[in-house]
Amino acid sequence: MNIAIKTDGLTRKFGDFTAVAGLSLTLPAGGVYGFLGPNGSGKSTAIRMLAGLLLPTGGSGSVLGLDILTQSEEIKKQIGYVSQKFSLYSDLTVYENLDFYGGLYSLKKTERAGRIEKALALTALTAQKDLPAANLSGGWRQRLALGCAVLHKPRLLLLDEATSGADPDARRLFWQLIYRFAAAGTTVLVTTHFLDEAEHCDRIAFIQDGAIIADDTPENLKASLPGALYKIPSPDPVGLLEGLSAQGHDMSGAYIRGQSLCVRTVGAPPRFAGDGTQKIAPALEDLFIYLVEKKRAKRHRP
Ligand SMILES: Nc1ncnc2c1ncn2[C@@H]1O[C@H](COP(=O)(O)OP(=O)(O)OP(=O)(O)O)[C@@H](O)[C@H]1O
Numbered sequence: 001m002n003i004a005i006k007t008d009g010l011t012r013k014f015g016d017f018t019a020v021a022g023l024s025l026t027l028p029a030g031g032v033y034g035f036l037g038p039n040g041s042g043k044s045t046a047i048r049m050l051a052g053l054l055l056p057t058g059g060s061g062s063v064l065g066l067d068i069l070t071q072s073e074e075i076k077k078q079i080g081y082v083s084q085k086f087s088l089y090s091d092l093t094v095y096e097n098l099d100f101y102g103g104l105y106s107l108k109k110t111e112r113a114g115r116i117e118k119a120l121a122l123t124a125l126t127a128q129k130d131l132p133a134a135n136l137s138g139g140w141r142q143r144l145a146l147g148c149a150v151l152h153k154p155r156l157l158l159l160d161e162a163t164s165g166a167d168p169d170a171r172r173l174f175w176q177l178i179y180r181f182a183a184a185g186t187t188v189l190v191t192t193h194f195l196d197e198a199e200h201c202d203r204i205a206f207i208q209d210g211a212i213i214a215d216d217t218p219e220n221l222k223a224s225l226p227g228a229l230y231k232i233p234s235p236d237p238v239g240l241l242e243g244l245s246a247q248g249h250d251m252s253g254a255y256i257r258g259q260s261l262c263v264r265t266v267g268a269p270p271r272f273a274g275d276g277t278q279k280i281a282p283a284l285e286d287l288f289i290y291l292v293e294k295k296r297a298k299r300h301r302p
């Protein structure tokens with residue numbers, strides 16, 4: 001099996017604070033992998049260590065067969081990375097940004113021009129090539145960042161919330177590009193807060209407090225949710241939730257979706273369920289809520 005990323009107990013501390021707490025992960029080459037987790041769970045810190053931009057304080061790992069502790073310079077050259085923060089130069093044009101990155105990746109002048117044209121065509125930015133990056137809308141900016149990250153044809157793409165700030169149509173276009181790279185054999189690792197995007201991944205790692213708490217295909221993750229989910233229609237789901245809590249029911253995993261209250265129960269349907277209650281198939285969001293609540297409850301247990 002060709003391995004794109006392998007880590008063993010990968011850890012990063014900032015002073016006394018542990019941002020990434022012993023991540024062990026093996027990603028075969030090819031396919032789209034997702035890191036999903038609450039704010040501050042350590043996704044960006046983990047990605048930055050994989051990108052050769054931040055040294056781990058513990059554990060080990062390799063990326064495209066290169067050691068993240070000793071070969072970070074080589075890793076930076078071989079992978080494509082789109083950071084969560086704005087990584088473009090606002091006062092340079094679209095073309096100049098691409099040219100700048102071409103220089104960073106040491107592409108020769110003759111080769112660079114051809115690659116830039118291809119990147120412009122791929123990201124559908126040819127007509128915008130002379131616009132300053134500052135004038136681009138969110139979705140276009142993200143596509144440009146991706147174009148810059150793939151100029152040197154990397155075998156691994158690390159995309160940290162690359163679609164934040166893009167509207168649904170722009171996100172759809174962006175994902176088409178991701179699939180195109182994956183189909184051509186590129187390994188893609190993304191972080192996202194969009195659960196619909198996570199559904200598009202071949203495999204997802206849920207990260208919380210710097211550790212992986214689940215790691216599987218979206219289908220298996222959804223199937224792993226214990227118990228059953230019920231949707232209780234109500235004209236006042238907030239009132240229903242508060243009322244049931246006041247009556248002493250455990251509503252920790254319950255949430256409101258539109259004009260309904262969703263409740264997970266193990267065993268029989270909830271006693272308080274009235275007419276119209278439907279059993280529903282879990283979405284990734286349900287598993288996410290369950291895992292986060294479970295971890296939180298564990299943390300708060302004395
Ligand atoms: N350079 C740093 N110095 C100190 N603490 C840091 C540093 N970088 C990150 N942290 C902390 O590490 C934790 C994890 O941050 P990280 O950015 O990796 O989370 P994240 O999962 O990417 O969050 P988000 O979803 O908001 O992007 C946070 O509590 C953050 O404040």
Ligand SMILES: [Mg+2]
Nearest residue numbers: 043044045084
């Ligand atoms: Mg982040």
